[in-house]
Amino acid sequence: GNSVTQMEGPVTLSEEAFLTINCTYTATGYPSLFWYVQYPGEGLQLLLKATKADDKGSNKGFEATYRKETTSFHLEKGSVQVSDSAVYFCALRKLGNFNKFYFGSGTKLNVKP
Amino acid sequence: KAGVTQTPRYLIKTRGQQVTLSCSPISGHRSVSWYQQTPGQGLQFLFEYFSETQRNKGNFPGRFSGRQFSNSRSEMNVSTLELGDSALYLCASSLGLAGGDTDTQYFGPGTRLTVL
Numbered sequence: 411g412n413s414v415t416q417m418e419g420p421v422t423l424s425e426e427a428f429l430t431i432n433c434t435y436t437a438t439g440y441p442s443l444f445w446y447v448q449y450p451g452e453g454l455q456l457l458l459k460a461t462k463a464d465d466k467g468s469n470k471g472f473e474a475t476y477r478k479e480t481t482s483f484h485l486e487k488g489s490v491q492v493s494d495s496a497v498y499f500c501a502l503r504k505l506g507n508f509n510k511f512y513f514g515s516g517t518k519l520n521v522k523p
Numbered sequence: 524k525a526g527v528t529q530t531p532r533y534l535i536k537t538r539g540q541q542v543t544l545s546c547s548p549i550s551g552h553r554s555v556s557w558y559q560q561t562p563g564q565g566l567q568f569l570f571e572y573f574s575e576t577q578r579n580k581g582n583f584p585g586r587f588s589g590r591q592f593s594n595s596r597s598e599m600n601v602s603t604l605e606l607g608d609s610a611l612y613l614c615a616s617s618l619g620l621a622g623g624d625t626d627t628q629y630f631g632p633g634t635r636l637t638v639l
Contacts, residue, residue: 451632453613453615453632508573508619509554510581511568511628513558516566
């Protein structure tokens, strides 16, 4: 089957610290991989995506590389800000499956000033 | 342009009742998907509609149904509500391109349903 596993949260960091949120997936075929972010009281926003192996998605200082050999798509940021505090979701979508997404459980990030 | 809107934002119902949630997609978007978000199960895909037809379905019981109108607006209905249906219901819209790899979903803020 298809599934996404994320590291448990919450993750608490000080401002300017390095962030890694781990994400691994199980899927048949070759999925596209995504990171979404959810701020309090809001819906999800697409943060970045990668559609094939070795692709790197990046946006707003966040990066993630699609690693087929380790079935991973870890999210990283070199220097977090208080405004990055949110819940981060890793997700996959199989090719040809239109908009049927499989989401991880979400990782809450708290950044302290 | 206006984002995805969902109404109502909050809803309280009792067990056994039914409920209808509404989603208005971004103008020009033809695909609307629905998700259930709970602390225990996370985000789970309910179904996707494209051009008034359901083209994807998750693993939810038949009490959960939906439809899409010719203007792409979508409704989701839950009949015979159970306590476990308490959740945030999220709607997402996209252009609905074939293959979908370049298609980006935009989410609404959700409807918070509480079943007492």
